[in-house]
Amino acid sequence: MDLTLFKEVKATTNKIALSTALDNQADVKIVNFVWDEQQPDTLFFSSVKTSEAIASYDQQPDVALITIPNDGTPGNPLLRARHVKLTRSTRTMDDLLPLYLKTVPHYQQVWDAIGSTLVVFELKLGDVKVDPGLGRSKEILQFR
């Protein structure tokens, strides 16, 4: 699997709009995510343990996402996926912290403030639309 274009676009973003559809009711929030090259079909994000959203994740794990380019990124590159499977992760924030610190600016402040309250979730990707931005060819990456 050629991840060249995926990795190029991934390098321009650290946030997704995460869309859920429990009982046909749309909801959307924006969360930071990290990606580990050793597990390329997965995006990781975290939520505060007591978040109301967690119950909805367990009940309706079929979600959608689109990346939001980092400030100053030209050409509007994006990754977009539907039928993403949201599950609790066996990995921990301690484990993922180096990735967060590398890709999310000022993450140390978040970690110091609420690190101990965070639980990790996985987003398993199936088909991902990879759009490198204005004037360039899109591709569909199939992880499963």
Add this chain to the structure above:
Amino acid sequence: MDLTLFKEVKATTNKIALSTALDNQADVKIVNFVWDEQQPDTLFFSSVKTSEAIASYDQQPDVALITIPNDGTPGNPLLRARHVKLTRSTRTMDDLLPLYLKTVPHYQQVWDAIGSTLVVFELKLGDVKVDPGLGRSKEILQFR
């Protein structure tokens, strides 16, 4: 109705992540929007006439949205709403063009390229969470 805080946050964004839930299947896209002070409970956006998304809007008009701050906006201010009602608008892009040109950078290029193919939709807001950003008090604005 005091729109002071809403207008302050609105001034920091020209894009929403728009989340739909047709047949319990989440989908999300990012679109530019405009707001007209004369019709404060409404955000306007447009889609290309032939877009697949339009059929889903007609079938499941109960959507959700969150704003995405413009590049360089500090503190992460946002507007967030669920149970937003998506309908076709009686207003036209010709009518809304001045608002687009005022709030979306380089919109003239979009207009010149695809203006004639665009149809206008309305997002009718009910309860909106208005979060002016880090360290400041949020409020819920109730339009209905």
